[in-house]
Amino acid sequence: MKKIIFSLITLFTLSLSAQIDRMEPPFWYEGMNKSEVQVLFYGKNIAQNSVQVSNNVVITNVTKTENPNYLFVTIDTKNIKAQDLQFTFSNGKKSFKRNFEIKKRRPNSAIRKSFDASDVMYLLMPDRFANGNPNNDSSPELQEKANRSLPGGRHGGDIQGIINNLDYIKELGATAIWSTPMCEDNDKGYSYHTYGQSDVYRIDPRYGTNEEYKKLADEMHKRGMKLIKDYVTNHWGAEHWMFKDMPTYDWFHQFPGYAQSNYRMTTQYDINGSKRDAKYCMDGWFVPSMPDLNQSNPLVLNYLIQNAIWWIEYADLDGFRVDTYSYNDKEGIAKWTKAITDEYPYFNIVGEVWMHDQAQISYWQKDSPIAKIQSYNSNCPSVMDFTLHDVFGNVFNEDRADWSNGMIKFYENFVNDFLYADSNNLLIFLENHDTGRFNHIYQNDFKKYQLGMTIMATMRGIPQLYYGSEIGMAGDKGKGDADIRQDFPGGWEGDVNNAFLASGRTAEQAKYFDFSKKVLNWRKNKEVIHTGKLTHYIPENNVYVYFRHNDKETVMVVINNATDTQNLNLIRFQENIKSFTLGNDILSGKTVDLKNELSIEGKTSMILELK
Template structure:
């Protein structure tokens, strides 16, 4: 009887003591390009157990760290069919417990999915501020911060259902690709609506919906021939992340020891004259005190981030990543991360946030950069963001008295440096995003200046990106009221809103003025390969009038931007090279015929987009 009691006690001791709280990735797929899969098992004192797997599974490595709550088991999935495989945990020869692990079937041709490119127009939303499709999930018992729409920096209730409900609006506008700021769980006590301080990177924040909802969003978009881009964060997590509270290794995050803030001087990444301490505080310093800095130099961290990114691509059927604070990462580590993803999905696309103000410094971070090659560095990153063009756009249309370096010459000079980029068609061009001033605030609600900016962004080289609400004239004062004011709720996204800007009837006359121009140009661009991948021919601005052409072997489009408040008349003989013998065209916006024989008149503060005939 005593022996039976002893065996029962041992059984219950083993089964409860070695509880597995988490397995990540939670499942995987067969027939992946990379056959090594590292599975993390987490549970109290789990490292004291030996691990074995089904006979057909090759175990490449079992790794334990200084934290006994973790075991990392690497298996080889090559030639393993889809199915469930048992991981057995034993102690001193006695069976402890088992955990089933599933390999799923991949989608057909999953590896060859096509990412976004210059044929797309990308629309950026902050989901908490876009539309509230399910008021029941505005707050969650699991999450610390509750909904408070009266708080500019609080959670307002926008969610995935709200996005799905308004896909018709985006499709009608002419958008082909959606970039949403992060949707993964963020359990910060305040300001969690931006979701860049993530607390669980395998689960959608319940206040946005579920993993299944995210998967459904992708499916709904693909049924409309639209693409979905995930905002991925490699540089940091939130201080509430469950792993931060129980680190697998001391060096999972950068420690000084503990916290030290970044100096944000990204130029130290390639400054040959830098001091080591300045470089360390840029790369290893935390972005802010609530966002511990991840150490991509630790192979365990790098592999965890790589597998997590691939898991989301495969699970949700994604079409691209936008990577937050790309140039703050360990540059060798992030290059490996990027290459691993692109090796798995050769036609995928990833755009990195490289917020710098010099083209050569931005170019450094693009794949095969001639600048990076000087230091034998290749990030493997297909796309970067054109922040220098953004800098020009945010000032130039207020510069009505041109000089050597003021007025439209700023835009011209930006494109002069295109030779610095390895792939000029694969850079993201934009007038604003969730971190910058609203363009319509900068230009004080002047719709004519907005149209000038959109003409440029939507007809020049690269991949155009719009920020939600710009197309209806939304404003916001970042300097005086903070980030929350440039991230206002889209009108009509909440029941009881004063007007519904998702519909023509619900928009005000001013909102429709903004919207109709944007819609016309976006939908024209959608079918114009010459605006996607055509060459750019530009002319030095005269009298603050900037003229350029997009052309290929079969099509030509002439763009005229008059930044002068006075009407101008152009002598077209100067533009003979661009006109290439064409003497007529069509105004893309008004659809009126345009005579191009001798001269061209253009009103003050206006643009012309002319399809040449």
């Protein structure tokens, strides 16, 4: 009889516990600046219950919404040491409990060092990089299954594939990895890019597990490398569990239902603009499959803040790249960013601000002199230098210079650095996962690749390399995104060409890799490049000359974009050459005399360490 009663009690307890289908965050940490944590409980009619918590922990707020399946319970964890807490739920007749753990925090977690101009960032797409575990290529829980024969399908790349090839990335000279999002994306198709996330507390099982993501960070830290998470604040996927049963009608932007963004980010600060246009930029959906999050809703904003902090703490992250930063509610995203940097004062966050004017890009960087005019501060330390990317995309085909074409485009880009609060904290890049492939634009002209890489490796800012460019990978964006996101050769068992290994590279791949490795590894320990002053000279005859210099060292960079040899009268550069007489070219290994003229062949670059 006792066994029967015990079994009934157990079943009764389980049935009550089943009222909670989700609890987010799943745990928290001691000693956080954000000591008040708002725990979301989700389950059938959970809001009909009262709630208490154990160990004298104070509940500071309980929020119910129009959806009875949600209950938001805020507790104050200040001075609460690592321990298990218990939430008790009761409707007057029945009660049940749910454990909530406060975990021990890593020593010095708050003052972790992030990425900066001393780093080189390697951007990869996990599904297209390497398949380290073929057993997780598909998941019974998720709709889209692996199909490598489909260009836009899931190809099977995963976290283990990245871990297996960390030494390759380190040998190349990259010190940080920015991976496109890895949280679960349960879209029926084209889910490989993972920007339409369906669960932001869970790594997509086709990439691996939360524990494997944590292992990736650990393995990178052993190698002195940094992991940067691609965070999406603007939207989730239409398969997100919360979109299917919304906590509040205004959790997502409603018009009602779907409305397309006008993509005109200039409406965010246009003093002559209409309110309607600004609304459709910020609140309109990026695409129909990505419902737009409402950061002006305090519950949404707090959820996103806590999720971001949770991932930093859980996976020991080193930075964020924030997708579509300037499409968010501008006040909401500023609060989100400040909350992260208040918790981690040295944590770097780079926002994607895809605009084509320096003043407009500057607006979104922390302490921007432009945004100050409107008393706005995004609090975002870094932004992406898309105007420089625009120059990289056409200038090396302009063999003959005129007033506005040729290398003058680089000069004019950097002339506008005064608009930025911190030009050293801009992300600079030849390309990324959304743009045309550099090597396709220039038809795999190795000389033009050398010119582009030379500038990226020696210019102010944080260089970002897109996976595969370093072995000459191309891809035509005109054929669709899948063509610029091809599989890395050697990442799959049975690949004929394994470019991860020196012995497996073709002669052409080795040529690209060896050059990239040389300049990026040289850059690693060059403080003069990381933080030195930039002095540049107006290009003449399609030749651009600039210096990076500090009190200890001077580096002279010469880029000849003309097709023929140019002879430079060095007297023009005397204010930077000063008493130096020799220059050691780290590209050719040759030493050049700096007394009179410098001769440089067509479509060639030099990086001269002055002696």
